[in-house]
Amino acid sequence: MHGEVTCHKARLIMQAPGRWRSGGFVAVSQGRIVEVGDLGKKPPCSKMVDHGSGILMPALVNAHTHLTLSALHERLETSKGFLAWVESLIRNSSELSPQEALRSTREAARTLRETGTGLVGEFGPFFPVEEHLAFMGLEGVVWQEFLGEERDLVAPSQTFGGLVSSLAGHAPHTTSPKLLKKIKTLCLKWDLPFSLHLAESQEEVEFLQSGQGKWARFLESRQFSFRDWDCFGLSPVKLAQRLGLLDPKTLLVHLIHVSPKEVELLAQSGVGVCVCPRSNWKLHRALPRLMEFLKAGLKPALGTDSLASVDSLSLFEEMQFTARNYPDLKPREILQMATANGARALWRQDLGLLEKGRSARMIYVELDAADPWRAEERLVIEPPALVKPVGW
Ligand SMILES: [Zn+2]
Numbered sequence: 001m002h003g004e005v006t007c008h009k010a011r012l013i014m015q016a017p018g019r020w021r022s023g024g025f026v027a028v029s030q031g032r033i034v035e036v037g038d039l040g041k042k043p044p045c046s047k048m049v050d051h052g053s054g055i056l057m058p059a060l061v062n063a064h065t066h067l068t069l070s071a072l073h074e075r076l077e078t079s080k081g082f083l084a085w086v087e088s089l090i091r092n093s094s095e096l097s098p099q100e101a102l103r104s105t106r107e108a109a110r111t112l113r114e115t116g117t118g119l120v121g122e123f124g125p126f127f128p129v130e131e132h133l134a135f136m137g138l139e140g141v142v143w144q145e146f147l148g149e150e151r152d153l154v155a156p157s158q159t160f161g162g163l164v165s166s167l168a169g170h171a172p173h174t175t176s177p178k179l180l181k182k183i184k185t186l187c188l189k190w191d192l193p194f195s196l197h198l199a200e201s202q203e204e205v206e207f208l209q210s211g212q213g214k215w216a217r218f219l220e221s222r223q224f225s226f227r228d229w230d231c232f233g234l235s236p237v238k239l240a241q242r243l244g245l246l247d248p249k250t251l252l253v254h255l256i257h258v259s260p261k262e263v264e265l266l267a268q269s270g271v272g273v274c275v276c277p278r279s280n281w282k283l284h285r286a287l288p289r290l291m292e293f294l295k296a297g298l299k300p301a302l303g304t305d306s307l308a309s310v311d312s313l314s315l316f317e318e319m320q321f322t323a324r325n326y327p328d329l330k331p332r333e334i335l336q337m338a339t340a341n342g343a344r345a346l347w348r349q350d351l352g353l354l355e356k357g358r359s360a361r362m363i364y365v366e367l368d369a370a371d372p373w374r375a376e377e378r379l380v381i382e383p384p385a386l387v388k389p390v391g392w
Helices: 067-072 082-095 098-114 130-135 177-189 202-210 214-221 236-242 260-269 277-284 290-296 315-325 331-345 372-381
Strands: 006-016 019-029 032-038 047-050 055-058 060-065 117-123 139-146 163-169 194-198 250-254 272-275 362-366 386-390
Touching: 006 331, 006 362, 006 372, 019 372, 055 331, 055 372, 060 098, 060 250, 060 315, 060 331, 067 082, 067 098, 082 202, 082 214, 082 277, 098 117, 098 130, 117 331, 130 139, 130 163, 163 177, 177 194, 194 236, 202 214, 202 236, 236 260, 260 290, 272 290, 272 331, 277 315, 315 331, 315 372, 331 372
Parallel strands: 006 047, 006 055, 060 117, 117 139, 139 163, 163 194, 194 250, 250 272
Antiparallel strands: 006 019, 019 032, 055 362, 362 386
């Protein structure tokens, strides 16, 4: 009926956080899960693969990265505030050779795979990365981000394997409101996902509020004209609302400076959200209000951001940092962020959960835990020694 069916088993199977099987199997045919069941019943397989005494679970989702910045790892100024970091980013990017940037991007895509990320939200400003991601078996969305003034835009090629190419605004303090509105309108017209960094820095908040401050002076020093931008006097979230950016086909990234009322507004709009706690802490010494997000009904995804602001692209390490810095978050909620919430944020409802009919994009994690509760805790507090892609 399904052609060749391969069954995968491990001591524990996490179909979703909070939904575990001991002594079970996942039957896969042509990249799809055809059954998840108990070994007691005869599995419908032509081949059985026993992965071992660890955990079989959905592949992780890194909902926000910039792989093309990977060559900047440990080259930038991260201890003197956001503006100093941006300045060193601009300076160092211009000195990178294309070969170096390409090599490090490929290496970064390999690292994603090796650390269990099967779906990625990539912001790629420098060069097309789709083929390098596809070579590593990665799927997801590749956004080309835009800064500056309004311009003509063309529809990106729709797909590359399991990758959708789309357009994004960089941020409201670097991309003119007219251009942001235009990109979002075109994304809606072309049925593509839109994304934007929002409410990340104090500099951004101050700039939007007054058109003054450190960021305004920085833009002026670079002869960047913004005086006619119709965006001043608003918070980042209120501006995004006014520009019509808040809907379920938008993914907002960071959201550190958001008031409790704005958290409610975001939740009501159905907009997708992604947080990058390690990057936020390193660049801003600040973190988003995750507990409030969850309480309001938002379903935050997790991203690492780039190697220009974090030490690794491992989502296990991102979960570990999140667990340490949000002691009230349950391990289950953190795992949810890194799996099903991430899949939802990247419009891939077929991923992030192991059940019949979904895509068989799994990982096997070598981790010895007595029971599912202990396993959930250990998955988020200690990055495992071995992670292996299964089914992709
Ligand atoms: Zn980013």
